[in-house]
Amino acid sequence: MKKGNILIVLLLSCILVTGCTSQEILERIGLVTLIGYDAAEEDKVTATSVIRQINPELQSKVEVQSETESTSRGTRVKVDMKTSKKLAAGQLRVILFGEDLAKNGIEDALHTTMMNNEISTSIYLAVVKGTSKSLLEYPYKDVTDVGQHIYNLMDHNIEQQHIISSTLHEIVRDNYSEVRNFALPILRKNGEFIQFDGTAFFSHGKMVGNLPAGDNFYILMMQDNFKDSTLELVLDGQSIDSSKFEEKQLQIAIDSIKTKRKIKVVNPEQNEFDLTIDMKCRLLEINSLIPTSDAKLLEKIEKAINEKVKNELSRILKYSQEVNSDIYGFGEQYRAQVRGAKLTDQKWREMFQDMKVNVDVDVEIIRNGVFE
Structure with missing residues (x-):
């Protein structure tokens, strides 16, 4: 077909398409x-x-x-x-x-x-x-x-x-x-x-x-991975074990939070899961009496954050089981990992309320403040 004829066909097509469009x-x-x-x-x-x-x-x-x-x-x-x-x-x-x-x-x-x-x-x-x-x-x-x-x-x-x-x-x-x-x-x-x-x-x-709303962070942590987030925490001050800090509670803020969530079925017969959260963060705010340059003290802060986050996740997961609402995808993971699971809606509702979840949190503070 000649170039002139091709051009005419294209123009006619455009006119027809335009005419069919609802304006x-x-x-x-x-x-x-x-x-x-x-x-x-x-x-x-x-x-x-x-x-x-x-x-x-x-x-x-x-x-x-x-x-x-x-x-x-x-x-x-x-x-x-x-x-x-x-x-x-x-x-x-x-x-x-x-x-x-x-x-x-x-x-x-x-x-x-x-x-x-x-x-x-x-x-x-x-x-x-x-x-x-x-x-x-x-x-x-x-x-x-x-x-x-x-x-x-x-x-x-x-x-x-x-x-x-x-x-x-x-x-x-x-x-x-x-x-x-x-x-x-x-x-x-x-x-x-x-x-x-x-x-x-x-x-x-x-x-x-x-x-x-204060529980949103932990709900999101169990649903998916964090790319960059911020969190305020109140830790047990006694667990920090600092001679300069004797308060019962220690308020801190962490940011640049990145997490990786992993759900694994460890015992299908007993309906048992492992929920593992790896979290890296920056220590943004902390009491000025706490010497964050002390590596051993920083490890104790990481351990305290671990325990706090683990307890909050366990509490929210327990509530989710009480209202029987699996918004985290445990059922999907069970179906994907257990051969021949044959899960139905009714079967999983019964299993979800009775499942056992071993929560493990691993926190690593990668920086202290903006200059480190």
Whole structure:
């Protein structure tokens, strides 16, 4: 084929493809950036939508609309009837669930969201202490777009490994797994601020427990490896054994934390695991009376950190077993390491509550301060 004919074919193809594309004019649509769901009376659901609307001068206005119906689709129709523009969910960034709804179960909401081809699987999910409606409708003084603010808040803290990652893709994957559960961050309103309040544990789509924000570090440590993190600790001062320091408690801060997690099945018949955490860190802050240049004293600090972290991990793991929510992947490791395991949902739920985990932590302080 001649070059001229090839060019004509390419141009015609471009015209045809352009003609088939559905176009949306920005000034004629309302962009839904966040949706909050709450349990309502008579098994209904209240949906609160944060909508950004852009006028012909490219100036944007944010409004919050709330409606109650039997289904999330029904609430969207009601909100549509109150707005002058067509609602589009393509820019949805966050979905929130009120505490009561989370306890009743969010599997239907997850299923409905996954069926909507407008919505990206990279959106974030979270639980709200109380109701999402009250969180979203409050007139914050320094927040002009509450939807964008919450998205930025979650995105930043997930990237910094301060809270667990909770994209729609990750949550749906874990929810449909027979041997793993999922967890979501908890948000709450604190005066004029929105902050993280902890982690919600789920089993079969229902919130079955929660732990405070101070435990996030240890939850994340058991879920995955740390690349760079910071932690404040209160150690047993007597274990440091310093003649210059006689306080009962020693407060320290460590950063540049890097960890490697390993889960190994050591006795399938007895349902026994080894959980090993290797942690390297920098000693950032410590009482000025402690001579950190003393190698023997530094070893005692490492040992004290070992014991502290080990006790915290054991405590949180015990709580996870009490609420029967395996968000760490012990079931996946058992299935992968034990030939012919044939785990079912019911079988693993029984095994998880009774499993024995030997926790071992190995801490190495690689630097003291910024000059070493």
